[in-house]
Amino acid sequence: MLEEKQLEKRAGNLIFRNVWDYDPAPEKPDHVRLKEKYDLFINGEFTPPEEGRYFESVNPANEQKLAEVAEATKPDIDKAVEAARNAYNRTWGKLSGRERGKYIYRIARMLQERAREFAILESMDGGKPIRESRDADIPLVAAYFFYYAGWADKLQYATPGMQPRPYGVAGQIIPWNFPMLMAAWKIAPALATGNTVVLKSAETTPITAYKLAEIIQDSGLPPGTVNIVSGAGETGVEIVNHPDIDKVAFTGSTEVGKLIQKSLAGTRKGYTLELGGKAANIVFEDAAIDQAVEGIVNGIFFNQGHVCCAGSRLLVQEGVADMVYHKLKDRIETLVVGDPLDKNTDIGAINSKAQLERINKFIEKGLEEGGEMHQSSANVPSNGYWCKPTLFRNVSQSHSIVQSEIFGPVLAIQTFRTPKEAVEKANNTPYGLSGGIWTDKGSKIFQVGQHIRAGVVWANTFNKFDPTSPFGGYKESGIGREGGLHGLLPYLKLN
Amino acid sequence: MAEETTLLPRPDFTRTVPIDKVGVEERVDRLNKRSIKTESKFWALKLALNMVDLTTLEGMDTPGKVRQMCYKAMHPHPDPDIPAVAAVCVYPNLVRVARETVGDSGVNVASVATGFPSGMYTLESRLEDTRYAVEEGADEIDMVISRWAFLKGEYNRVFDEIAAVKEACGEAHLKVILETGELETYENVRKASDIAMYAGADFIKTSTGKVKPAATQPVTLVMLEAIRDFYYATGKKIGMKPAGGIRDSKTALRYLILVNETLGGDWLNPHLFRFGASSLANDLLMQIIKQQTGNYQSADYFTID
Numbered sequence: 001m002l003e004e005k006q007l008e009k010r011a012g013n014l015i016f017r018n019v020w021d022y023d024p025a026p027e028k029p030d031h032v033r034l035k036e037k038y039d040l041f042i043n044g045e046f047t048p049p050e051e052g053r054y055f056e057s058v059n060p061a062n063e064q065k066l067a068e069v070a071e072a073t074k075p076d077i078d079k080a081v082e083a084a085r086n087a088y089n090r091t092w093g094k095l096s097g098r099e100r101g102k103y104i105y106r107i108a109r110m111l112q113e114r115a116r117e118f119a120i121l122e123s124m125d126g127g128k129p130i131r132e133s134r135d136a137d138i139p140l141v142a143a144y145f146f147y148y149a150g151w152a153d154k155l156q157y158a159t160p161g162m163q164p165r166p167y168g169v170a171g172q173i174i175p176w177n178f179p180m181l182m183a184a185w186k187i188a189p190a191l192a193t194g195n196t197v198v199l200k201s202a203e204t205t206p207i208t209a210y211k212l213a214e215i216i217q218d219s220g221l222p223p224g225t226v227n228i229v230s231g232a233g234e235t236g237v238e239i240v241n242h243p244d245i246d247k248v249a250f251t252g253s254t255e256v257g258k259l260i261q262k263s264l265a266g267t268r269k270g271y272t273l274e275l276g277g278k279a280a281n282i283v284f285e286d287a288a289i290d291q292a293v294e295g296i297v298n299g300i301f302f303n304q305g306h307v308c309c310a311g312s313r314l315l316v317q318e319g320v321a322d323m324v325y326h327k328l329k330d331r332i333e334t335l336v337v338g339d340p341l342d343k344n345t346d347i348g349a350i351n352s353k354a355q356l357e358r359i360n361k362f363i364e365k366g367l368e369e370g371g372e373m374h375q376s377s378a379n380v381p382s383n384g385y386w387c388k389p390t391l392f393r394n395v396s397q398s399h400s401i402v403q404s405e406i407f408g409p410v411l412a413i414q415t416f417r418t419p420k421e422a423v424e425k426a427n428n429t430p431y432g433l434s435g436g437i438w439t440d441k442g443s444k445i446f447q448v449g450q451h452i453r454a455g456v457v458w459a460n461t462f463n464k465f466d467p468t469s470p471f472g473g474y475k476e477s478g479i480g481r482e483g484g485l486h487g488l489l490p491y492l493k494l495n
Numbered sequence: 496m497a498e499e500t501t502l503l504p505r506p507d508f509t510r511t512v513p514i515d516k517v518g519v520e521e522r523v524d525r526l527n528k529r530s531i532k533t534e535s536k537f538w539a540l541k542l543a544l545n546m547v548d549l550t551t552l553e554g555m556d557t558p559g560k561v562r563q564m565c566y567k568a569m570h571p572h573p574d575p576d577i578p579a580v581a582a583v584c585v586y587p588n589l590v591r592v593a594r595e596t597v598g599d600s601g602v603n604v605a606s607v608a609t610g611f612p613s614g615m616y617t618l619e620s621r622l623e624d625t626r627y628a629v630e631e632g633a634d635e636i637d638m639v640i641s642r643w644a645f646l647k648g649e650y651n652r653v654f655d656e657i658a659a660v661k662e663a664c665g666e667a668h669l670k671v672i673l674e675t676g677e678l679e680t681y682e683n684v685r686k687a688s689d690i691a692m693y694a695g696a697d698f699i700k701t702s703t704g705k706v707k708p709a710a711t712q713p714v715t716l717v718m719l720e721a722i723r724d725f726y727y728a729t730g731k732k733i734g735m736k737p738a739g740g741i742r743d744s745k746t747a748l749r750y751l752i753l754v755n756e757t758l759g760g761d762w763l764n765p766h767l768f769r770f771g772a773s774s775l776a777n778d779l780l781m782q783i784i785k786q787q788t789g790n791y792q793s794a795d796y797f798t799i800d
Contacts, residue, residue: 002728011730014723019760020539020751025530131528290720291518326727334756343530440513460515 001285004322013326016333025343027130029120037068038206040076040230041213043083044223050075055231057207060127061340061349061384069206072229077198077238080227084169084196085244087224092196093166095222101152103221104191108145110215115142118208122180123340125207127349127385128303130341140465141184144483147467148188151488155193158485164492166194167270168246171239174209175252176202176351177306177407183209185482186249187226193491195247197226200239204352206230237263245269247491251308254405254431254476261479272480272490274308274472276405277433279454280426281311281462282416285320287438291460293327296411299436299462301335301389304347305409306355308477309434311462313402314413315422321415325393328411329374332389337378347378347409350385359387359408366392366401366410397428405431419444423451432474436462455481505693508650512689514681514717523712529752536748537786541578543747544571544779546765547772548605548736550584552612552704558592561585565596567798572780574787580776581765582635586611587628594632605635605670609660612674612703614639618656625663635668636660637700637771640687642677650690657694670698670736670769675714676706684714688721698734700771709739710771715750719757732761738771744782747775 002010037054039046049070056065072080087093092100111118118141119133128137155164170190174182179201190197201209213228229235233256240248240260247270250260257275264271281299283292299311316324340348350356367373372394380386390410395402402412416422426435435452437445437459445459455472458464465471470486472478480490531539549568551560561583568580582603585593593604606628610616616624625636638660644652661669671691675684691699699718702709715737722733735754741747747770754762762768777797785791 007727011727014759015761016759019763020755023532023535025532286513288513288515288518291515294518294522
């Protein structure tokens with residue numbers, strides 16, 4: 001394979017978008033029904049918060065307010081947990097698996113019917129490109145509900161020889177990167193197993209969870225079975241520490257996950273934590289290079305890099321490193337950065353101002369520590385929060401850009417010589433959520449894959465999700481699994 | 496940059512460049528979701544028309560039929576803003592007719608040669624076929640490779656034949672038809688593309704149109720990526736021509752998107768990209784008029800030749 005000097009001398013990089021740039025093709029949001037104010041969804045009703053406080057949810061692509069959203073405090077959480085407890089004791093908890101399944105199927109169907117509206121709102125509230133919310137997020141949301149609906153009356157087959165029983169009331173806290181999908185990952189298995197739910201959405205992306213509440217209300221689910229609240233960290237603390245919560249499910253940062261684990265230590269509560277990651281994408285020289293480049297791009301730039309399992313570290317075998325880098329530079333030039341509602345957008349808005357500041361701080365640090373940065377030449381809008389696709393070279397395991405979870409479109413590139421070195425570097429992190437291997441040789445996939453200490457290892461692909469597949473972390477990336485048969489177990493007591 | 500090309504060692508064609516089928520098809524699916532609107536669509540439709548090699552390759556082709564097609568090629572529509580197509584493509588015995596008809600209008604004459612479509616003839620007769628077409632006035636030669644030799648693993652024979660045809664072409668441009676429908680795998684398509692480019696092809700072309708499947712988007716992407724790697728290695732720009740089965744504007748635009756996002760703007764012109772098609776031109780015209788007027792016209796408003 002050619003080296004960088006030869007590549008530069010012979011041809012240099014290609015030129016994109018100089019001749020044919022696509023005109024805007026925005027998805028129209030006019031049929032989306034958006035309320036001015038969203039109240040808490042408790043006991044089947046939209047209920048104003050006890051302390052009367054509301055906060056704004058803004059569209060990160062233009063910094064405009066979308067709606068006001070209720071902030072839940074302790075009295076609201078008390079009410080929500082009480083509603084969930086009552087539903088567990090009197091209605092939902094008494095239903096047969098078959099009956100539960102019917103409700104969950106109904107929710108799945110209603111979500112599919114309104115998929116377009118949900119996709120548009122998910123993009124408006126979170127900044128993700130409509131291509132992803134339309135083709136990935138919302139179809140997966142329906143798929144998870146369909147999948148777990150199927151389990152509702154078959155639980156005894158999931159746990160042969162044992163009598164599975166629900167935990168009771170589950171307190172669930174979800175992040176802002178996949179608001180609807182994380183809600184589905186939490187709610188669907190909880191309902192299938194007969195638990196009731198108090199779910200808190202993330203502070204910057206609360207709106208679609210309330211749209212889901214509308215569907216839940218319309219589905220006729222017994223009041224109190226699913227309660228949805230919104231607020232920041234303090235609201236989450238009230239849920240985690242509530243004495244009548246039986247199980248906590250959290251997806252978010254490792255930092256907060258550790259606090260939750262501390263506060264739950266010594267209690268009877270069960271918990272699952274799905275935390276941060278710093279996944280390595282390992283590209284061997286015998287890989288299909290063009291498809292590997294595509295996988296690297298999908299691995300780090302999907303959802304602006306706001307993905308806990310993002311392939312944020314690239315480990316590439318030395319012989320092909322220059323070629324892969326050259327191709328990556330050309331490929332990121334074709335990524336369209338901008339209006340999330342435009343059907344051609346590949347990279348949308350950074351979710352919030354705070355997150356953009358955090359990403360920029362890491363980029364500065366990367367430069368200070370001596371990394372070589374390359375960004376695409378994309379033009380970004382003047383309003384809103386944006387970060388161009390960013391590549392970092394000349395960095396090592398000791399650089400913060402390699403160690404820390406940035407949660408943005410920033411890829412750190414390193415090289416390796418042998419499979420052993422690749423595995424050592426891949427595992428040399430406190431995280432262990434995911435990993436990727438790119439090689440044309442089947443046996444190498446298994447040989448290397450079994451040594452990667454991560455919950456998910458993708459081979460010749462990246463960021464693929466399926467309801468039947470368990471997902472979760474090693475080490476500081478979390479405890480417990482969501483998805484698949486494994487995802488039922490954290491919601492069941494077995495004896 | 497170009498001088499260095501000759502110093503490049505010829506790659507070992509027995510080595511296979513890995514191509515991941517699932518990945519190629521996913522990439523095509525993703526690019527098919529691009530949404531082309533308003534001005535950028537209008538521009539691309541006109542460009543696509545300007546890239547068509549208007550083709551007739553039938554045993555029933557007559558001088559009259561070829562002349563009619565040439566008139567259409569030079570003057571596809573009464574509107575003077577609508578461009579002519581790039582070339583007409585005919586069998587060698589009709590090259591002279593085509594040459595005389597298109598004259599110096601700017602529309603090129605392309606001829607299939609080398610025992611099209613199977614290529615199952617002696618190299619001597621295939622070279623003679625080529626020289627004849629060039630002498631009759633062809634600007635471009637569309638040759639077929641010996642698929643039998645390729646599939647038997649005689650890559651050097653395929654290489655040498657292409658190099659010999661290139662020599663026989665003289666000044667004429669050489670398009671090398673891989674007949675990807677017979678090569679079956681993407682890795683074969685990639686290998687045949689490499690052999691053709693290193694042997695001197697100016698264009699690589701998917702199909703004869705006589706074998707199914709003819710051009711497909713994933714095959715075209717694999718070939719575009721081969722062209723890209725060849726460019727990275729040599730600085731030389733090779734053209735691409737998907738042929739067969741591209742009948743409507745929507746599909747044509749999808750091919751242009753593949754080019755735009757794989758090779759970039761430099762390839763978006765008839766010198767480096769062509770469509771081999773017979774019925775595509777009329778659909779492009781219909782869509783161009785729709786963009787101009789806002790309405791679809793009846794098919795009766797478009798000439799049938």
